[in-house]
Amino acid sequence: MSTVVITCQTIKREVCLAISETGVDYPLILIDSGLHNYPDKLREAIQKQIDRIANVDTILMAFGFCGNGLLGIKSPGARLVIPRADDCITLLLGSLEARKKISKEAGTYFLTKGWLDYEANLLTEYENCVKKYGREKALRVMKIMLGHYQRLMVIDTKAYRLEDVVKVTRAFAETVGMRHEEVAGSLRLFKKLLLGPWDEEFIIVEPGRELRFEQMCLGGNEQLAGGRVLSGLDT
Amino acid sequence: MMRKKKSTEEPKTEKLLTHAMARLDERAVLSLVKQGLEQGVDSFTLIAEATAGMTRVGELYKSGRYFLADLIVAGEIFKEMLNLVFKVKEVAPKSNLPPIVFGTVEEDIHDIGKNITIGVLKGRGLQVLDLGVDVPARAFVEAARKTGTRIVCLSGLITSAYDSMRKTVNLLEKEGLRPGVFVLIGGLVNEAVRRYTGADYWVTDCAAGSELCESILLGKKKKSALSS
Secondary structure, eight states: OOEEEEEEGGGHHHHHHHHHHHTOOOOEEEEOSSOTTOHHHHHHHHHHHHHTOOSOSEEEEEOOOTTTTTTTOBOSSSEEEEEOOSSHHHHHHTSHHHHHHHHHHSOEEEEOHHHHHHSOOHHHHHHHHHHHHOHHHHHHHHHHHTTTOOEEEEEEOSSSOHHHHHHHHHHHHHHHTOEEEEEEOOOHHHHHHHHOOOOTTEEEEOTTOBOOHHHHOOSOOOOOSTTOOOOOOOO | OOOTTOTTTHHHHHHHHHHHHHTTOHHHHHHHHHHHHHTTOOHHHHHHHHHHHHHHHHHHHHTTSSOHHHHHHHHHHHHHHHHHHHHHSOOOOSOOOOOEEEEEBTTOOOOHHHHHHHHHHHHTTOOEEEOOSSBOHHHHHHHHHHHTOSEEEEEEOSTHHHHHHHHHHHHHHHTTOGGGOEEEEEESOOHHHHHHHTOSEEESOHHHHHHHHHHHHTTOSOHHHHOO
16 A cells, blocks of 8 residues: 655645654655645646656545635546645644634634745735835735734644744734734644544545545535526636 | 817727726826816726726736735725716616625635625626625525615635535525525635535626626526526
8 A cells, every 4th residue: 555645835844743743654745835826726736746646545635625726636546535624724723613713703814834934925915015015005905905804823833933933923913903823733634634544524535536526515414505507607 | 188079089098097007006097087087088988997907907916916915906996996986976876776785705704806896896886785794694685685686796715605605595595585686606716616506606806797797787697598
């Protein structure tokens, strides 16, 4: 039985830590960060990577659904195991419940070192905005952008030095008038992906099959409304 | 400079307005609109040209040349432009139809796309009832019943939003309102999401979404013609 893990740069520190703590020796393949805002490009990058893998039984996908970025992925020869997580914040917090609970308390913008290093985030938006429009207008824009966010929260996954990140994020939160907090992360879902069991918290896509949208949805068992098929508008 | 009834000059000026909007030049946009209004250019023509600029902004964002902050700046300039037009001219609504019901669905608080689209809809002379963010299915249904709307727009960016959209469509169905209402979903959506949620249309572009709403309200889209 041979297994490989695919993840993205943004959460590689956490995946590496989970690999080290579980003692598995699966090769780790990294996908470039920065694609989660472009689900089609992300899907293309992931599929291209899967297509390059041969002679493997299982591919562990250390990803959240990333705005439908995983929709339709398939492998001709390996089964895909995918955590049932809406995005990587849920993975980093250890469960969807944990994420929902925090988000219910207050509109929360999450960050980790990976997000700071590799992704377009609030801080990079602010920097770009200051360069282009000046500080005063940038602050006005950020106020609109953060309209319903009250809190900036750094997830302490123990995969990086928290102090280095907090130094930067605290200053930023002060600048834009957000509350700053830290929360303990969890490697639970990463470790469960590596070791199993792959129960209802995971989707298993058999070789040759595609990941379907219905498998990705987190909701209950309601029937589809109406069942009508109408034309969509691709814009 | 704008000149009323001089067809050789109007297109040039109109292109300037689109161009100014696309490059997010607030001063130029407002000054061109002021000139246009002084010279009697039709308000809807001005708004349409600015909307074309917004479409260009959307394209530049999708191609990665504009950032989220630029989208917000575009939305603010557009809003300023509308205020200017509406202050100077009384723009009559295009019809007496009930307002479009619009909101970000339950569990989601992203509203940048929603707010820009609402601005563009108002620019088209359409009435909108904005329910805000994190809107429960029941609130959409009550608003639809109260207003008698023909369009419910559901916005969402996160994966949990898909289930909230589906819940809303199901509740509209359960309450007997679905046959008379077009449901549009917008945000991080595609055809698979539309099928899952049971909506009629999905849109990822503010200008195209507002155009679709107008077509529906003007009776250019028939429900029966859409069913396959």
